[in-house]
Amino acid sequence: MAKAKTKSKYAEMLAKYVSDVNTGKIVAGLYTKKAVKRYQSDLKRAKDADFLFSYHQEEADALCHFAEALKPGDLNGKTINLLPWQVFVLCNLEGWRHKSDRNRKRFRHAYIELARKQGKTTGILEPLTLYNFLKYPASESYLVSSRDDLADKTFKEIADIIHSDKQLDAVLDCKSLAITFKDLKEKSRLGFFCDGGKDADGFRPRFFCCDEFHAFASDKMYTSMDYGMRSKTDAQGVIITTADVIADGPCYEQNLKTKRILNELQTQDDFFGVIYAIDEGDNWKNQKVWQKANPSLFDIVDPSVIQADIEDAELTPHKIPELKAKTFGIWGGGGEKSWLPVEVWQKNKDVITPYDELKDIPCYAAIDLSKVDDLSGFSLLWPYQAKEFYKHCFYIPEKTLAERYRKENVNFMDWVEKGIIKTIPGAVIDYDFILHDFLEAAEQFKIVASGYDVWQAKDLINGIEDARPDIQLIEIEQSLKKLSPIFKDYEKAVRDGRVVDNSPLSLWAMQNVEVKPDPNNNYKPMKRSKASNQHIDPIVTATMCHGVMQIVGADIVQPIDFERLLAIL
Numbered sequence: 001m002a003k004a005k006t007k008s009k010y011a012e013m014l015a016k017y018v019s020d021v022n023t024g025k026i027v028a029g030l031y032t033k034k035a036v037k038r039y040q041s042d043l044k045r046a047k048d049a050d051f052l053f054s055y056h057q058e059e060a061d062a063l064c065h066f067a068e069a070l071k072p073g074d075l076n077g078k079t080i081n082l083l084p085w086q087v088f089v090l091c092n093l094e095g096w097r098h099k100s101d102r103n104r105k106r107f108r109h110a111y112i113e114l115a116r117k118q119g120k121t122t123g124i125l126e127p128l129t130l131y132n133f134l135k136y137p138a139s140e141s142y143l144v145s146s147r148d149d150l151a152d153k154t155f156k157e158i159a160d161i162i163h164s165d166k167q168l169d170a171v172l173d174c175k176s177l178a179i180t181f182k183d184l185k186e187k188s189r190l191g192f193f194c195d196g197g198k199d200a201d202g203f204r205p206r207f208f209c210c211d212e213f214h215a216f217a218s219d220k221m222y223t224s225m226d227y228g229m230r231s232k233t234d235a236q237g238v239i240i241t242t243a244d245v246i247a248d249g250p251c252y253e254q255n256l257k258t259k260r261i262l263n264e265l266q267t268q269d270d271f272f273g274v275i276y277a278i279d280e281g282d283n284w285k286n287q288k289v290w291q292k293a294n295p296s297l298f299d300i301v302d303p304s305v306i307q308a309d310i311e312d313a314e315l316t317p318h319k320i321p322e323l324k325a326k327t328f329g330i331w332g333g334g335g336e337k338s339w340l341p342v343e344v345w346q347k348n349k350d351v352i353t354p355y356d357e358l359k360d361i362p363c364y365a366a367i368d369l370s371k372v373d374d375l376s377g378f379s380l381l382w383p384y385q386a387k388e389f390y391k392h393c394f395y396i397p398e399k400t401l402a403e404r405y406r407k408e409n410v411n412f413m414d415w416v417e418k419g420i421i422k423t424i425p426g427a428v429i430d431y432d433f434i435l436h437d438f439l440e441a442a443e444q445f446k447i448v449a450s451g452y453d454v455w456q457a458k459d460l461i462n463g464i465e466d467a468r469p470d471i472q473l474i475e476i477e478q479s480l481k482k483l484s485p486i487f488k489d490y491e492k493a494v495r496d497g498r499v500v501d502n503s504p505l506s507l508w509a510m511q512n513v514e515v516k517p518d519p520n521n522n523y524k525p526m527k528r529s530k531a532s533n534q535h536i537d538p539i540v541t542a543t544m545c546h547g548v549m550q551i552v553g554a555d556i557v558q559p560i561d562f563e564r565l566l567a568i569l
Helices: 009-023 030-045 057-068 084-095 120-135 148-163 166-171 220-228 249-262 287-293 303-315 317-328 342-348 398-408 412-417 431-444 458-467 480-495 504-512 537-552 562-568
Strands: 053-055 096-098 101-105 109-113 140-145 172-175 178-181 189-194 205-211 236-241 271-275 362-368 376-384 387-397 421-424 446-452 472-475
Touching: 009 030, 009 057, 009 084, 030 053, 030 084, 030 249, 030 271, 057 084, 057 120, 084 096, 084 120, 084 271, 109 249, 120 140, 120 148, 120 189, 120 205, 120 236, 140 148, 140 220, 148 166, 148 172, 148 178, 148 189, 166 172, 205 220, 220 236, 236 249, 249 271, 249 504, 287 303, 287 317, 303 317, 342 480, 342 504, 362 431, 362 537, 376 431, 376 537, 387 398, 387 431, 387 504, 387 537, 398 412, 398 421, 412 421, 421 431, 431 446, 431 458, 446 458, 446 537, 458 472, 472 537, 480 537, 504 537
Parallel strands: 109 236, 109 271, 140 189, 140 205, 205 236, 362 446, 387 421, 446 472
Antiparallel strands: 053 096, 096 101, 172 178, 178 189, 362 376, 376 387
């Protein structure tokens, strides 16, 4: 009888971490939980022939074992003891491989965000960089910092690690912000520099890491490195960073991209992402949520230190945005007013819309037409069984699809394939297509009224009036004063768990909504900027649908309580 294979130390740590996150023993934020869920889901998918990747614990073990043999200077001669969250990150980065070529890593790109002073440099950045430099002969590796002094500091820290290890010190040279092999036949080089300190064009890295990417002036360095590793099938580029007080720039875009991938709004199988941050709605002063952004709480950072920082910031309020960003992962330091947490929006994510039961239920519609080359469409609302069920029908010009996917980095092509969005032939929106589908929906469902924004809508509204004079048409003004009470009531319905809207399109749009109350606390759904290509259209039309329902005076159809009815009879 074959002897059962014993799990490695790191496999056990990984499994326990996953279990502890899932059970709540480890207090984790939404995007940590989703990273864990993705890992578990991919383990199951690895059994499918059409999934291109498989997980190899022995590859992950080699990296973790290497890391724990190192002696960073700040540990006073002691070796690293990896924490569970560090094992999770390192195992994912090194353990996932292509089934067709085990030497080829799955994850070419990675984004890791967490609070400061969590051991990200000692436990992730330094061992990961040094391991990749040593593993691949005749290769270039780079560690890019945001400032000259930080590049110099990191170089000295890794040089100290090398000098403390007899085997490494015997074969490596550390000088002039570079580490090379003493044997000149070994052409590998590990270079250290800062953002803007060098022209990155011409570099061909097999591995690179951008440290504190939030402080980079632009994405030029990252992009140059990324493009430079294209010829290396087993290359990897990693971003390790904290959040920042300015919710803008290339790092924030990577944050949003990571969230889209973890929310399954964007597919990129070669991208690993995890974000350690408190959730929207959490009270950052409450110690119970601190571990979400500080995975090394109690191990490296004592809660009393964070409490002292909070008390200091309250005495000097200008420090609060920095504290929120760097200690709790709140981008913008709480300066921007985002709309809703994802978990609030997804309260009814497991509720299935019963379309067959809705055919005879009064339906309320709303139409929103855009520029001729942009997202346009309509939404439908059914009040039924104490819920509001929403359906969205949106369109984009077929010829702009590829360019839109490239620029907006969202799963438009996948959404078109699944019928979530429809394409209209040509380079511009032909509103006749939308009119045709609206009238078809009016035949299928009992549309009693529809709201519209008067901009661009004249011809389409005339078409509806001619074909279906029985449908009441209501102009919904988009001014702040007029739309605010409707939007607030719609928002309340979402928060109360009445809204069922499980389209990935609306989930994406919801995360793009920003609210900026005026002095009278009026607000409506807005994009972060007029130039932003992150659309909010489904939220606008859903708000309008809700307003039409209010105006027409519809009551949500309540479920019949048969037990109570029988008792009365």
